[in-house]
Amino acid sequence: MREILLVTLVGLPASGKSSLCRTLTERSISDYAVVWIHFDNLIPLSALHPVPESDSEPSDWKHWRQVIHDCVERCIQACRNPTNQSLVTQQCRSLLPSFPPFPDDSPSNVIFLLDDNFYYSSMRHAYYLLAKRYEAGYASVVCCAALTDCMERNRVRETAVPPNVISKMHQRIEWPDPEGNRWEQHTFIVNTSKDISSETLDSLQEFLMSSSKKPFSYVAEIEQAQRREQDRKANFESILHQVDISLRSKVQVVMQSHTPQWKSKHSKQLSDLKSDTMNAIRTKILSDPSNETLEAYQREAITLFERGLEQLLSQTTLS
Structure with missing residues (x-):
């Protein structure tokens, strides 16, 4: 059975999540297809970056996050069974262009890099439940950068996030808790305030491959x-x-x-x-x-x- 891993990237805007995902997709991971799902590129600009002042979410933003979640689920179903390729709709193909077709004899396992802030644990938990439903692995990669670094990087972005949004998120973010939450036991922390060394990237790659071999399962x-x-x-x-x-x-x-x-x-x-x-x-x-x-x-x-x-x-x- 193919190994599947869902990875939630956790961190403030401009903390280096997308740069890390880009680096991982450019690296060759033997027998793995890496699917980079960049939420900022998929959700319409008008629905992006709501201010996290309460647990309620703007309906438009929530809608698009659910669309992406549903497409990821369809892709997992296609990975699990080639006869389910038809479940990957045209909308999913347009949203997830890096998702490869899987002929019956394809050896590729799949790593889904879910590139969003995931500042509430409930956002991450939804993908953990999805992983468990299909006996896939689940992991979090925390991009840890100082607030001042994120603010400085954000200022030179082509599409900057409002500074008050970053400040609010910094106050309210719920970091993964591997000791308190069994479902977050596979968590890798990267210091993204500085350039990431090749040794760290090697360790991260090994961590992802190892996590994919430890799927969560309702039966188990x-x-x-x-x-x-x-x-x-x-x-x-x-x-x-x-x-x-x-x-x-x-x-x-x-x-x-x-x-x-x-x-x-x-x-x-x-x-x-x-x-x-x-x-x-x-x-x-x-x-x-x-x-x-x-x-x-x-x-x-x-x-x-x-x-x-x-x-x-x-x-x-x-x-």
Whole structure:
């Protein structure tokens, strides 16, 4: 099956995203077709660069982003199955002219470079979900440049972005969080305030090829969730079993320290006290699955049991 990778370029306007994409497309990556999707060239000028002052987006801008998203999906379907070539409409061909046709015997894998700012994580997440739907890889490349550098570069652009838009975006941008978001675990940061070295480009190229070989998958995600649930249940049962053993030992000690008459009279109460203690521990684990150790649960169980035992002894007369 062809390897497919969706790459969201993240960064401020004039941070060097398009220059990096141009460099990557000019580099030869063996067995990979690189499709550069330059949003600024595809979205009409009147709909470009809304001021990111709220979570709402101008409808025209949102419409064109959805058009591009749909075309990318059609292209992925064509990559997955050559019989789906007809899904790549004329509009998609005009929007994505670098998307190659794929005959049955084509060995090419595909890297889609999605060249936009992607300043909200929700914008990137939409392409992650698309990648997962078709078992493709997903990665982010962060173009990290100082605000002053972006402003200076923007001033000499042929079509400059309003400075207030860049300032607002700088304030509101949500950078990828590989540690907090599992879906952003494949993130590569490039310092684009200076010229990018050939070593960095080599590392980036290796990163992209590696990420394409680690596709996200609904099936795999479900299997992982099921394994985690099975492990959780096994751990839960193991903890309860060990706590039960500790309480049984405690009950045995109590019984051995009293007369046969006392044991005969209060054995059921001790059994009920043990059951109540087990239920309390069970409820605690289920309601608060913290990182407490087995020993901590055992200590808490013994403490609860001894507290109940004190109340029982205060209400009875020893024989």
